[in-house]
Amino acid sequence: VQNLDRKRGAFRTSAIKNFLYLSKKYHHRDRRLVPSMEIDEIWHHHILDTKSYFFDSEKIFGTYFHHDPYFGTRGEADQQNLNDAFAFTQKLHVLEFGYRIPAIWGKCRELLA
Numbered sequence: 001v002q003n004l005d006r007k008r009g010a011f012r013t014s015a016i017k018n019f020l021y022l023s024k025k026y027h028h029r030d031r032r033l034v035p036s037m038e039i040d041e042i043w044h045h046h047i048l049d050t051k052s053y054f055f056d057s058e059k060i061f062g063t064y065f066h067h068d069p070y071f072g073t074r075g076e077a078d079q080q081n082l083n084d085a086f087a088f089t090q091k092l093h094v095l096e097f098g099y100r101i102p103a104i105w106g107k108c109r110e111l112l113a
Contacts, residue, residue: 015039015102022092024061032085033092034071036101043067 019035035043047053047067057065072082093101
């Protein structure tokens, strides 16, 4: 169990670093990136430590890195925008890291097949 926890921790660390890297590199694009549900959960916990989150945002992005927890929840069009953002994130992840984001990354069933 302890070894599994270490592997899961290493995976989470790698996954959030990948997401932050993509977010920084492609921030100027007019399309949004979305994290996996697991990474989003980690992000929520980080935001709760406001001083640390503010410092880390400034260090990585040069400004506060905003989070929109309601993206995809404001109707069908917004849900489609979330799906499109996930597809875009998935494509960038393959381009940058050479592999598809694991199935735990988001709710978009059609992209996980």
